[in-house]
Amino acid sequence: MTRTAPLSPFPILDDAELAGKRVLIRVDLNVPMDGDKIADATRIDRILPNLQEISAKGAKVIILSHLGRPKGREERYSLRPVVGELSARLGRPVAFAADCVGPEAEKAVEALKNGEYLLLENTRFHAGEEKNDEAFLDRLAALGDVYVNDAFSCAHRAHASTEGLARRLPSFAGRSMQVELEILTNLLSHPVRPVMAIVGGAKVSTKLELLGNLMRRVDILVIGGGMANTFLAAQGKKIGKSLCEMDLADVARKIMADAATEDCEIVLPVDAVVAQKFAAGAPSRVVPIDEVGDEDMILDIGPTSAARVEMLIEKARTLVWNGPFGAFEISPFDAGTNAIAKVAARFTKSGQLESIAGGGDTIAALNKSDAAKDFTYISTAGGAFLEWLEGKELPGVEALRVNSRRR
Missing domain, CATH: 3.40.50.1260 (Phosphoglycerate kinase, N-terminal domain)
Incomplete structure (x- = not known):
């Protein structure tokens, strides 16, 4: 499509x-x-x-x-x-x-x-x-x-x-x-709606302009990765020892308020996979987002959050993806990204969804889940892909x- x-x-x-x-x-x-x-x-x-x-x-x-x-x-x-x-x-x-x-x-x-x-x-x-x-x-x-x-x-x-x-x-x-210019121009100018964006990665500070531009253009904005922790903390949630930019809590609150004005739904995790050590095979457990312990690190979204994102993808007609949901390099913290990637790939392959992804970590994650081959388009650009999406x-x-x- x-x-x-x-x-x-x-x-x-x-x-x-x-x-x-x-x-x-x-x-x-x-x-x-x-x-x-x-x-x-x-x-x-x-x-x-x-x-x-x-x-x-x-x-x-x-x-x-x-x-x-x-x-x-x-x-x-x-x-x-x-x-x-x-x-x-x-x-x-x-x-x-x-x-x-x-x-x-x-x-x-x-x-x-x-x-x-x-x-x-x-x-x-x-x-x-x-x-x-x-x-x-x-x-x-x-x-x-x-x-x-x-x-x-x-x-x-x-x-x-x-x-x-x-x-x-x-x-x-x-x-x-x-091809890249045609696809990205169509994506931003004449998308088939509903339009959904997934933005993950470690830091809000590196993607402020991206979030600001996307909220004016998409219907659903899913925030994952370390970025989500900052938004959760801004809502007063306890995030333990998770990666977070507390100095940007006010910015996160403003983004959420602006998104409501733009009629853009922001989706954050409702459960998480946590561990007290970031290492392969480290003991981990799934907890509701309100039950993250003081010593816990949020390292992936939980199954309820993943299922919610999958349901939204089923309703969407255009998807743009930049950034993984968790520490996808290490099992079991790759489960959320893998599951969602496979669902996006399946709906794209069936012709129900147009999916565009870009950025080095995103491509690596989609390749790891064997989903990249079924996406509509994978941009090999990193900085250029982001700056284009930022409207620059x-x-x-x-x-x-x-x-x-x-x-």
């Missing part, structure tokens, strides 16, 4: 003439590494169709990305180990240049034939990347004729390769960027929009 609309504010590949052109394509190859091995190739898989399409259209495919947060040139952050995996998944050779600007990059680009692939070294090896420096941009832009941004996950950064190039070259959204403008997206107006 995924609904997509024409992406008129953003130029897409359908609008581009690529044959014979040098195409600089920004992707996100910031993949988790285990030594020199790729631990998770999800981000590589996402960009393959886009790379293959550009190659098939007869362009010279010049791939830009960062890896990690190097301070200058640090070989442990080199993109060289990614070449083999990228080549294997494309089924074609991928050349590599040991720099992203300068003589080595220029020589490698010059050697490219139409349809061939080249991966340039980590853009963050140069300070000019994160500074969006004009001199660095000059050198980067000189390598291409066209720019394609297929890295939504980096679109909240105003860096040279994510925002600056869109101001220098004819620019287009890549296919995975296009993303520099990488806005640069494409401005470029579209110029054309």
Whole structure:
């Protein structure tokens, strides 16, 4: 039941003439590494169709990305180990240049034939990347004729390769960027109601803007994880030794009052799984939320709370999810998140629900429960996904929009 609309504010590949052109394509190859091995190739898989399409259209495919947060040139952050995996998944050779600007990059680009692939070294090896420096941009832009941004996950950064190039070259959204923008735009602008949001994670302070924006847009806002403890404490509930931001109790009370004004139902746990030690196999028990002991830590929602959320999901037609309900990394504190994820996946698979999830912990939790594959869309973006849901403008997206107006 995924609904997509024409992406008129953003130029897409359908609008581009690529044959014979040098195409600089920004992707996100910031993949988790285990030594020199790729631990998770999800981000590589996402960009393959886009790379293959550009190659098939007869362009010279010049791939830009960062890896990690190097301070200058640090070989442990080199993109060289990614070449083999990228080549294997494309089924074609991928050349590599040991720099992203300068003589080595220029020589490698010059050697490219139409349809061939080249991966340039980590853009963050140069300070000019994160500074969006004009001199660095000059050198980067000189390598291409066209720019394609297929890295939504980096679109909240105003860096040279994510925002600056869109101001220098004819620019287009890549296919995975296009899909992400279409889905998220529809989610916020034209959702099928009722709309339900699940927001979890550790801290209210990191998601204040998200909560404020969502309460104006959704019908039901479920708060879980450590965040829920702050709201419970704000209601006068005892939470023992649970993670909590007591200094934000007044903020939590205001959020609940504002939600009532916006006709948004806020859902908090009514029971919890508690333990006196956060460790695998630690003795735990389920208690009503009013019976949390002084030495207890709330580490997951209880079965009654999970059943209530599952019932709400059954009635919802759109779900957006960011953040787990409990300490999902350790059993038995993963039970609430797992149960709810499976219900959301089942209703999505049956066509009853449109479900969108994003954020690193959320993806890990949904993968752990084997539910991610059945969600309508899983965003690999973390910060960009959150900032979009918060209603913020993303520099990488806005640069494409401005470029579209110029054309």
